[in-house]
Amino acid sequence: MLEFILEFVKTYWAQLARVIIVPGIAFVLLFDLIAVWFERKLLAHSMLRIGPLHVGKVAGWLQIIADFIKLLAKEINTPRNANRLLFNSLPILLVVIPTTGVAFIPFGQNWIIYNPGGLSLPLFLAVMSLTVFMPIMIGWASNNKYTIIGSLRAGYVYISAEIPILLSAIGVAIMAGSFDLVKIVEAQSKMWFIVPQILGFIVFVIAILMESERVPFDIPVAEQELVLGWRTEYTGINFGFVMMSEYSAICSWSLLLVTLYLGGYNGPLLLGNRLVSNILWVLIKLAIVVTALILLRSVFPRYRIDQALKISWHYLIPLAILNVVISAGLTFFFPQLKALIG
């Protein structure tokens, strides 16, 4: 048995390393933990407070683990009229779906968990768009008026965010000439797509803010106004899963942002190893993007739902279509541009 395991590890060490360490399970879980701590600390400093301090000697780093253990130890309540099976199984699915998206993101030329033959961008978007159903199903399964209202609001916002994301991603795909995320990254080796695709970049950032329920578009949850929206009935570790899914979604969407617009794993050589430097560049870019997205929370107030929908349908979608037209025109009429950027 032991020999078999050793043989297995020897043969498939690269795949195992991808699935377990980076960009697999350990990376996503650590990202969730660190992002929660980092968000609390950063928001505190932006409000001239100190944030977590006491637990753990340095900067309260054990606070998040303590919170997680507290959530594990708490009782799980299921409402009397709820659909028991759906209500208790959906939170797990809610974490799994955004985490799956990480599998299609290249962390190096061959360092990718699953490369579905040149269709990784559409597959990523397809998997991530399953998230839309989760709040609606959870709201229905909880059988409670607050969750139903919250899930309908979530449905509105999610759907109006999906379309601009898809359209702006199409612009990138046209310019790179491929749906393969590796080829899209390779096409940015000279110039990042944020320069020729600036319109698409702006649309994409606003749309992923909507999609991952971040301020100023955290309308479905709206902490200060609603009873936590579609998450109302969750207690204990189920609530922990819901919170984790939020950060997993931020992780996946920010990784896609880095891959599509910020040059992915491209960057100067670090630490003398191509693979390590590729992974480090993705992580550095991810850290910068996540910091910028988190800091928004203490900068802008929340939009009303009608304003958010208006932003999406009146501005983002037409701008994204304009971006598609511009990038199609650029690639068609100026073929020499392709030599310049890629």
Place this chain on the structure above:
Amino acid sequence: MSSIVKGIFKPYVVVLRHVFMRPHTLKYPYERLEFAERYRGRIVLNLDKCTGCGFCERICPNKAITLVQREFKGRKKRSPSLDYGRCAFCGLCVDVCPFKALKTTQIVELSTCSREELVHAPEKMAEEPPLEEVVKDLKKILEVKLTPHTVKYRIKRKVRK
């Protein structure tokens, strides 16, 4: 168009600047502010000076002070005991004391686990523990420095254990 861009980026820059500023709150059990000299916190009694005249009991607006009989240096004497559950920290007892036996300190850490412990007998009122004994985890004592636009904190002294 330029106003929209300004509206988006200006608040962002302001907040970003705050991230790198020193926080205005203190790490309380580890750092503590030194209050003003005449701050009205815990009241300390000098048993040698106190004659038991009872002025403090009479002026106290909340009836927090009662005189109790105690034996001090071989003779019986009446001295004040103070109930911090009633005390309003007005400081009238300190002002009225003709022998200057009472004084205010800057100790505000008076909370206890029971109501009875809030009543300080004359012997307890005579104690004046230093700050580092009252706040167990104290490492730095800070003082306020006012500038024309903002408040800054300066380390006055570090506590040696």
